[in-house]
């Protein structure tokens with residue numbers, strides 16, 4: 134699903150009105166009706182709503198929602214925050230319609246800000262996608278006050294003050310903190326970024342029937358990955374397949390005391406469907422690997438006992454490297470040899486990333502279209518520090534362009550940055566997955582998919598999506614705090630049933 138910025142949403146609106154031969158007021162009615170339906174399903178009939186409306190179309194949505202809720206016997210109080218002489222035509226039209234049903238109160242200055250009933254649900258329809266500068270004056274005072282209240286707060290389209298994309302003013306801006314956000318058609322970029330996501334609460338996408346034809350023509354820098362995006366490229370197995378059909382993963386890593394990471398990654402590569410897997414570890418890993426993953430083969434390189442060192446000869450398998458690797462100087466040299474000897478895309482994780490961060494001149498030598506899977510701290514080691522989300526995304530794009538690789542930046546809504554600059558955000562996963570070994574499982578899954586001849590972008594997207602889904606399925610059974618990385622491996626199979 135594409136993620137649009139504010140000008141793109143406007144374009145899409147205008148095209149939709151022409152294509153469907155409807156007025157903007159009819160589109161507003163459709164959008165507000167979706168919100169009202171959601172509210173009616175969630176809140177029982179005696180619920181009181183306090184709706185704060187701005188003067189543009191977000192405010193117009195609020196007025197229509199009020200009209201619909203009133204018609205369904207809800208108790209509704211509406212305030213229009215009059216911060217400017219300008220109003221939108223659809224706001225005016227709906228203000229006139231609502232005036233027939235209730236008295237609408239106006240907030241012009243601080244003294245008009247009302248006390249709010251303790252159990253009233255606050256609907257935020259002050260500013261939506263049209264926000265273009267910091268909020269000041271009476272709106273700021275009102276939002277600051279609302280943010281101190283424990284009432285449930287439902288934002289329409291976007292919490293007031295939050296831009297669709299990160300803007301220069303978002304850092305010091307006043308933003309309403311919602312429990313729920315009912316957003317139209319597609320999520321906004323700021324819903325997916327760590328510094329701004331907490332304003333949005335639980336968000337729901339409400340489809341308002343914008344032109345699918347026109348969406349196809351809009352080029353976006355961001356996408357949101359859902360199950361239907363995955364289904365486009367997953368492949369069924371042909372009847373006459375054999376284990377060679379599904380590739381051979383070579384999982385390189387491990388050091389004394391950190392062998393579990395390779396166990397998890399190797400198992401995950403097999404669970405996601407690689408035909409064969411070989412774990413490549415120091416000698417101290419041989420018995421551990423052979424016992425805990427009997428399906429995999431083992432190889433090492435004498436005389437490395439506790440960490441990998443020495444020579445490396447490629448056997449042209451699909452390489453994943455990093456889990457449990459350590460950063461011993463001899464291991465660093467070994468990693469350089471692996472990178473130079475490997476000619477096809479590889480998965481680079483954990484200490485392999487940390488070693489590259491110490492030896493940046495080697496980055497130019499990694500095979501084209503390789504996939505690096507850093508967590509935020511590892512990413513920072515690679516690209517240097519960043520002060521805000523815009524800078525982080527810029528650095529992410531610059532990195533993939535410079536080194537012609539993909540980056541999987543792990544976290545809530547893991548971001549997959551393609552070589553061409555598109556960034557895909559994941560929709561699966563949960564905080565229970567913030568646990569040791571979770572990343573090693575992901576490395577194994579992506580390597581296993583690469584071995585099965587998915588393209589690097591497909592392998593990264595599919596691996597991240599299914600990894601998150603395995604986590605979501607796990608917590609349904611055992612809860613979040615109990616989730617450990619081995620559970621993720623065990624639930625890969627169930628996750629793939631959704632493909």
Ligand SMILES: NC(=O)C1=CN([C@@H]2O[C@H](COP(=O)(O)OP(=O)(O)OC[C@H]3O[C@@H](n4cnc5c(N)ncnc54)[C@H](OP(=O)(O)O)[C@@H]3O)[C@@H](O)[C@H]2O)[C@H](O)CC1
Nearest residue numbers: 161164189190191260261262263264265266267268290317
């Ligand atoms: N396709 C859709 O998604 C649909 C969305 N709808 C709703 O429409 C809004 C967007 O409406 P819009 O009128 O464009 O914008 P807003 O209501 O968010 O803002 C109105 C004006 O407010 C001014 N503004 C901006 N920032 C500030 C500020 N900090 N302080 C004061 N005023 C501000 C600005 O006008 P200026 O001329 O003053 O610059 C805005 O234009 C969308 O979010 C949905 O809720 C439709 O209802 C259906 C289709």
Ligand SMILES: [K+]
Nearest residue numbers: 257260291293
């Ligand atoms: K809003």
